[in-house]
Amino acid sequence: MITVVGSINMDLVVGTERFPKQGETVLGNLHATVPGGKGANQAVAAARLGGQVGMIGAVGTDPFGDELTANLKNKGVDVSGVKRVEGPSGIANILLSEGDNRIIVVPGANHELTHEDIDNCEQAIASSDLIVMQLEIPIPSVLRTIEIAHKNHVPVILNPAPSDGFSEEFLKYEPILTPNESEAAMMFGDKWEQALEAHPNRLIVTLGRDGARYYDGERHVRVPGIRVNAVDTTGAGDTFNGALAVAMAEKMPMADAIRFANAAASLSVEKFGAQGGMPGREETMRRLQ
Ligand code: ADP
Numbered sequence: 001m002i003t004v005v006g007s008i009n010m011d012l013v014v015g016t017e018r019f020p021k022q023g024e025t026v027l028g029n030l031h032a033t034v035p036g037g038k039g040a041n042q043a044v045a046a047a048r049l050g051g052q053v054g055m056i057g058a059v060g061t062d063p064f065g066d067e068l069t070a071n072l073k074n075k076g077v078d079v080s081g082v083k084r085v086e087g088p089s090g091i092a093n094i095l096l097s098e099g100d101n102r103i104i105v106v107p108g109a110n111h112e113l114t115h116e117d118i119d120n121c122e123q124a125i126a127s128s129d130l131i132v133m134q135l136e137i138p139i140p141s142v143l144r145t146i147e148i149a150h151k152n153h154v155p156v157i158l159n160p161a162p163s164d165g166f167s168e169e170f171l172k173y174e175p176i177l178t179p180n181e182s183e184a185a186m187m188f189g190d191k192w193e194q195a196l197e198a199h200p201n202r203l204i205v206t207l208g209r210d211g212a213r214y215y216d217g218e219r220h221v222r223v224p225g226i227r228v229n230a231v232d233t234t235g236a237g238d239t240f241n242g243a244l245a246v247a248m249a250e251k252m253p254m255a256d257a258i259r260f261a262n263a264a265a266s267l268s269v270e271k272f273g274a275q276g277g278m279p280g281r282e283e284t285m286r287r288l289q
Contacts, residue, residue: 001053002053002128003053005125007040007110007137009035009105010068015097017097034276039137040068045242051246055077057083058109060085061086088108090110090136115144122148130155133175134158143167149173157176161180161237166183176201180208181207184205196215199215200214204244211226211258223258231271231272232277
């Protein structure tokens with residue numbers, strides 16, 4: 001079982017010709033309400049690729065809470081670890097315009113996932129094959145999860161996003177870290193390439209269309225991305241992480257696992273939406289041929 005401990009949000013997407021100035025109202029041209037949150041996205045990506053996935057997280061008592069839980073269930077994710085808390089679910093307000101985006105995340109219920117909740121899930125964490133986390137839930141809860149996993153020799157993939165939640169304290173538990181280039185620079189500074197050598201097989205930096213790189217203990221390895229016509233890169237990193245989790249749970253060697261993750265992520269950028277664009281197993285295997 002792959003257990004994802006992380007955020008569950010409703011994405012409220014609004015498109016407009018141009019961003020409004022302060023105090024101004026403009027008419028928009030698109031509105032969509034779609035399930036998101038890095039944790040839920042990564043759980044769905046892994047389940048779509050054939051992983052057996054359970055989610056630990058929190059949603060609110062609002063109607064979004066029902067929708068978000070039903071969505072995870074429909075996509076094959078076990079939701080017995082998703083708790084319901086009084087108040088609103090997490091939302092991401094996503095403004096799209098001028099080929100760019102502006103996003104406000106309001107964590108809502110995600111911030112009610114306490115380290116006591118994590119303690120209550122100790123058995124599920126300890127008996128998992130792999131844990132997947134991001135940094136959109138309270139940091140003490142991330143830390144508690146990683147401690148339990150470490151104590152029980154369960155490997156952890158920590159996608160350090162948003163990177164301002166990253167703490168050096170995580171490093172002592174030796175998680176597999178999967179930042180993109182800007183997150184790597186936030187965590188390790190301009191010289192992040194040197195950090196690769198300090199964390200052999202533990203630090204995988206994703207490079208957008210160029211794929212990903214890591215250090216295998218002897219040499220630097222870059223696993224090239226797959227060239228595609230990208231229409232929406234939202235959720236590329238989430239698909240990469242979900243796919244990496246499936247590959248690692250199946251004990252694929254690192255380079256093969258990253259190749260699989262690049263293939264899945266390249267398929268996801270060819271379609272609109274984060275969860276909507278996530279590929280299945282067959283499609284991904286075909287892309288690898
Ligand atoms: P994030 O989405 O977290 O910012 P990246 O931009 O590094 O992270 O993308 C994550 C992964 O998604 C990459 O390692 C690659 O496999 C895939 N990917 C992203 N953008 C593209 C693209 N334009 N073409 C093909 N693959 C892509």
